[in-house]
Amino acid sequence: MEEQAPTIDPSAKSFKRNRVQMQETENEGEKRNTGTGGENNERVSDGSNQAGREGSPNDFEETRPNSKRSRLQEGTSEPTSPNLIEVIKGNGKYINQTVKLWVEQYETNSKSAMVELLTMLFEACGAKYYIKGEFLDEIDVDDVVVALVELARRGEVEDYQSSKKKEFKNFKNNLQLFWHTLVLESQHGPLFDQVLFDKCMDYIIALSCTPPRVYRQVASIMGLQLVTSFITVADVLSAQRETTRRQLDAEKKKRAEGPRVESLNTRFSVTHDKITMLEEMMRKIFTGLFMHRYRDMDPNIRMSCIESLGVWILSYPSLFLQDLYLKYLGWTLNDKNAGVRKASVLALQNLYEEDDNVPTLGLFTERFSNRMIELADDIDNTVAVCAIGLVKQLLRHQLLPDDDLGPLYDLLIDEPPEIRHAIGALVYDHLIAQKFNSSQSGEGSNTSEVHLGRMLQILREFSTDQILSNYVIDDVWEYMKAMKDWKCIISMLLDENPLVELTDEDGTNLVRLLSASVKKAVGERIVPATDTRKLYYTKAQKEIFEHNRKDITVAMMKNYPLLLRKFLADKAKVPSLVEIVLHMNLELYSLKRQEQNFKTVLQLMKDAFFKHGEKEALRSCVKAINFCATESQGELQDFARSKLKEVEDEIVAKVKAAIKEVTDGGDEYSLLVNLKRLYELQLSRAVPVESLYEDMVNTLQNFRNLDDEVVCFLLLNMFIHLAWCLKSIISGEMVSEASLSSVLSKRTTLFDNLEYFLNSPQMEGEVNNGNLLASRVCTILAELWFMFRMTNFSSTKLERLGYCPDEAILQKFWKLCEQQLNISDETEDDEVNKEYAEDTNRCCVMIAAAKLVASKSVSKEYLGSEIISHFVMHGASIMEIVKHLITVLKKNNDGIPEIFLEALKKAYLRYMVELYRSDKSLAEKYLQECKELASRLSGTFVGAARNKHRLEILKIVKDGIEHAFIDAPKQVGFLEAAVLPFVSKLPTPDILEIMRDVEKRTENVQMDLYPSGWKDYDTFMKSLHEKYAKPEVIQDEKEGGFVKRRGRPRKQQNVQGKKLFDEHSASEEEDSISNSDHENAQDEEDEEENIPLINSIRSSKLRSLKASKNASKSQTRTSDSARAKEFLNFSPDGTFKP
Structure with missing residues (x-):
């Protein structure tokens, strides 16, 4: 049979293990209640059948300490000074002295000292209870514990261990130190009298099995510490025994008998008996306390047990390093609390650290190694990190x-x-x-x-x-x-x-x-x-980084040209190789007299720029050359700038030549590659392309059958050049009429070309196939409208530059955007690895459109409602972008009711269109999207915002009802689909008013003539009646209930492994870990294939590649969300920055 891990002991069961139950007599109950008998309500044990009863477990589940300062003192005499509990509650510096005095007292008057110690034990648990010395031997432990539990049930205990008060912060450490010191001070006498510690252990074990949590906590601390202290003494005695054995063996070689041999035999026997006695006491606490408390409902108690067990096994392996005790560490690897799992893992790490322990751990490792590996992916990061360290230990010993x-x-x-x-x-x-x-x-x-x-x-x-x-x-x-x-x-x-x-x-x-x-x-x-x-880095870290930068520069200085020359034609290596210069200290080229190597590097970077046409290589080369031109000094900087100017001139010449080649009927490849190079260069700096602009315009107008990618880069280069021209005007002190006219002329030309493609039939291709040119047209148009928005130039000298598109162009623009939004996820995933895919995906299109609304570049009533109507249609990435837009609109108080209602109308219209087309599946999809949109939009009014925006919500509801009854009952479904979620955000009086308004509209309508058409109306009214009938409760709502966990999905916890908490009776006879347990556990786990390393x-x-693909998509979407937040929270007077 598989060995099951024992279940949690809820401590609700009887704490008296195999002891006689006691009953409370009526007379004694009367005495306690009335105070007769001269006791004056003091709780004194006199050895008689003391009153007591075991309360319900629920009475003790969450007991709270009695905070009254003036408690009734228990007992008929004062404890001997110094007061032990006060010493423990103090700073701890008098513990050693106090313990010595107590041991001396015990040796002269054992009963008095024992009473004092037990009183301290009870007080440490928070209870005031005193035992009369003359009845110490006769009183039963159960009687006392029953009385203590009764005190806890009445709340007359104080929890020092869990107290947040400053004076008790050292209580636990002091309590442990007290018992440790007491054991050490008693090792030459009272420790082995079979009275003192036997009595203490009886009370500690009994208290550890009681329902009150505070008793279990403190008793566990004392009991676990006793075992640890016993081990300290046992180690010393074991060393003495070994020394005595060696002396005895040596003496026996000299003579078989004699007083010396007899003396050594006696000493050996006495020492061995003491060790045996200590081990018996350890076993007593283990079986009486540990075996119940390691599965306590309190995770702190469980954690203390496992931490102590780890110490015991490590420090006293002769007793504890066996399967009887090891299995508890294995079982608690499945504990539901992360702290307990971590304690178990750390204990095992310490065990495997010792090479001598490994052979004994063989069977344990075989049984629990799979669980150790699983914990490397634990849901708690600290546990996972510790488990990985444990796996390293197993590998070190070649156990895996x-x-x-x-x-x-x-x-x-x-x-x-x-x-x-x-x-x-x-x-x-x-x-x-x-x-x-x-x-x-x-x-x-x-x-x-x-x-x-x-x-x-x-x-x-x-x-x-x-x-x-x-x-x-x-x-x-x-x-x-x-x-x-x-x-x-x-x-x-x-x-x-x-x-x-x-x-x-x-x-x-x-x-x-x-x-x-x-x-x-x-x-x-x-x-x-x-x-x-x-x-953020410290000064020391920055110094290390700077030192590393110098080392890298020195190592690369002479070899960099060799590496660039060797791999100049390798497009896979060039980007990474070229970017290394960004992390070098260019000043060292002058200090080390390596100017020629610097110049060679620049020339090779220029060659690489014109050698390659891929985005990564081009971008890396541009960054590297720009870095050299700005970060180098003196003569080297002049050389770098001249080289950069050569690059600019050469690329302009190459584009001109490529345009002429296309004009003459040649291939478009050269034009495409050089337009890419020009685009990457213009992204970082203004390039003088005045002479090229007209050539690019003529190419677009005269050759309408150019490849889409060539057209895209022609438009991009024209757009970025125009952006640089606008920036120079805005930042310039003087603005000439010529420059202003030039910008307006270039803008008009670019708008004309973009509008041509906006109206072009080639933009209306297959929706699911995507369209690179359409995405570029959308984003460039949006950026142009944003750059030249009216609000940016009104009431200034540059007011002529302000521009706002007319309604017809805006509608065509959005129609083209919608086509891109409807691209399937599969198609977009196929495009993800293509160059510039992150600039042309549907998120970029949506960001561009949303930015127009947020910046008031266009009519928010039309475009804002269209965008919001797509809130829930295109996945989480688009949803995040629209959510940011709504946040901006609400922050600016920009006509939210009108925009929300128009968005809902458009979403419902999509449903109606498909319904009339008899496409039921698509109609149902659009209806569900409309309902979810209404739910999302109404969910933006949460908490206090419901009262603040009550009038806005009411306007949406009333206007929505008005819309629903136009040509009724055709649009009555709008009530349930779009209006109902907003009604639930209103207070009860408003709901009543709405009900009356709606009922009034149908007073003279014969709904029986068209029952199916009024079905939605009936549903709406039924919901209103239900909401009106319920008491108004404003719940603590949260907007947009998405909580994402980044990274690779976590494995689920091994629920089958949680057998630790199933019913199981653990006994001391279970001294091994069964093989069947291992085999059955293996059956429950997913088997890995046996494959080479x-x-x-x-x-x-x-598996990682698949995760990487998902992670790449996730990172792209996270990036899109971040870009949305950045773009939509722009400065009102901000301009486009190329």
Whole structure:
């Protein structure tokens, strides 16, 4: 049978284990109630059948301490000074002295001292109770405990242990120190008299099984500490016994008998008896206290038990290092409380740290290793990090097969960085440094080249996804010194070591590793941040980063030209390689007299710019050349600026030549590539393309059959040039009429070309196929309208620049936007890896349109309502953008009722159109979207906003009812679909008024003639009556109930593993962990395939690639949301910044 973990003991059961139940007599009850017998309400145990009854468990579930200062003192005599409980409640510095005095008192008057100690024990639990010394031997423990429980039931206890008062902050530590000191002081006498500690243990065990939580907490603290202190004494005695045994063996070799041998035999026997007695006391507390309290309902008690057990096993393995005790650590790996799970994991870490413990842990490891691996993906991050450390310990002892590590590699791309870095440490130790594989260790196995080679073997599995590669590099970087060995990496890239041969794939990965490592070394992120907080570094960290920057520059200075020249034609390596210069200290080129190398680097970057046509390579080259032109100094800066001017002139000449080639009937490829280069250059700086502008306009107008991508980049370059021209006018002190006229002329020309494509039939292609040109036309038009919005230039000298599109153009614009919004998710996913996909997806289109409404560039009544009507139609990303727009509109108080109502009308109209077309499935879909839209919009009025915006809500409801009864009953369904959610936000008097208004509208209507048409009306009225009948309760609502967890989805907790809390009777005879338990547990878990290590990584990689794809989409959508927030919260007088 599988060995089940015991269940939680709710402490509601009887705390008297196999003891005689006691009953309370009437007479004694009367005495206690009336105060007769001269007791004056004092609680004194006199050894008779004391009153007491066991209260209901519910009476003690959450007992609260009695806060009265003046409590009735118990007993007939005062405790001996100094008062033990006051010493414990103090700062603890008198504990040692007090314990010595008490031990001396005990040796002279044991009963008096025992009474004082027991009184302190009860007071530590918060109860005032005193036992008369003359009845100490006769009184039954149960009688006392029943009386103590009665005190707790009446609330006459004070909880020192959980108190927040400053004077009790050291109470727990002082209580533990007191008992530890008492055990040590008693080890040469009272400890072994079988009276003192036996009596104390009886009361502690009994109190630990009572319902009041405070009793269980304090009794557990004392009982667990006693075992720990007993172990301290037992260790000393064990050392003495071993010494005596060696002396006895040596003496026996000299002579078989004699007084010396007899003396040593006696000493050995006495020492052994004392150890046996201590171990019996340990077992007594373990069975009487631990076995019940490790499954207590209070997680703090459970955690204390497991922490103590870990200490016991580690410090006294001769008794506790066996399956009888180890199984409790295994069972609590499934505890529902994270703190308990963490305590168990940490205890096991300490056990596996000792090599001598490992052989004994074999069966335990076999049984619970799968659960240890599962905890690496625990829902609590701190538990997961500790569990990963535990797995490292298992690997160090070679107790885990490599096949079991596959699931752990998924955590390399987990969202919480602490988990990723913990896995990174494991990957480094196990796969790169191979610290756990003795066969691989040896001379030369720990060189940088060897480590880099192993890292490349891992990165080879992620070559197709640079994001995943960066995650792996980020995880391992902190532990792998070879990643900071710049000279070694450069040497490998330049093939300086003939023994190391890199494939092209390895070369690409090594360049990416070099680039990422350089960024990490100077304090930059290489993976997306989990938050948007800016990084702040200390002065010491900044000094380290600056030192690393110098080291990188020195290492790269002479080799950088060689690397660029070698990989100049490799489009996969160039972006990462070129960007390294952004993290170098260019001043060192002058200080080290390496000016020629700097100039060579710039020339090679220019060559790379004109060699490649891909976005990443072009963008990296532009950033690098701009950086050199701004961050270098003196002669080198002049050279960099001249080189940048050469780039500008050359690209203009190349575009002109390419346009002429197309005009002459040539290929469009050269024009496309050079337009991309010009676009990337213009994104960072103003390029003088005045002579090119007319050529680009003529090309657009004369060649209407150009490839869409060529058209896009022609329009983009014209738009960005116009933006730079506008910026120069706005920022200039003097504005000439010529420059103003030039901008207006260019704007008109660009508008004409955009409107041509807006009206072009080619824009009305298949909706699901997407349209790159349509997206570009939408976003460029929106940016132009935003740049030249009337509010930006009204009442200024530049008022002529203000522009607002007419209603017809705006409607065509939105129709084109709608086409892009209706692109299917599958189509958009297919486009995600294409260049500039993040600039042309539907989120960008929606952001551009929303920005027009938020900035009042166009009519918000039309476009605002159209956008909001799409709130729930296109997934979470679009929903976030619209939500930001609504927030801005509400903040500006921009006609919310009218916009919301128009949005609802349009959403309902979509349903009606499809209903008349007899497309029932699509009609039902639109109806549900309309209802959800109404629910979302009404949900924006929450909490206090319901009262603040009551009139706005009422206006939406009344106007909605008016709309619903136009040509009734055709649109009566609008009441239930759109109006009803807003009614629920109104107070009861308003609902009554609405009911009367609606009923009045139907007084003279014969609804029986068309019952199906008035069905929605009946439903609406029924709902109103129900809402009116209910008492008004304003709930604490929250807007937009989306709570997302970033990163890879968490595994569910292993519910089957929670057998710790099932009914189970644990007994001391269960001294082993059954194999069937292990086998049955295996049946409940998902079995992993037995595959080699590198295949485990590959298997993990496949899962990770899927997660990466989802993560990339999630990051894109998060980025879209962030962009929406940034764009929609612009400054009112802000202008477009290229």
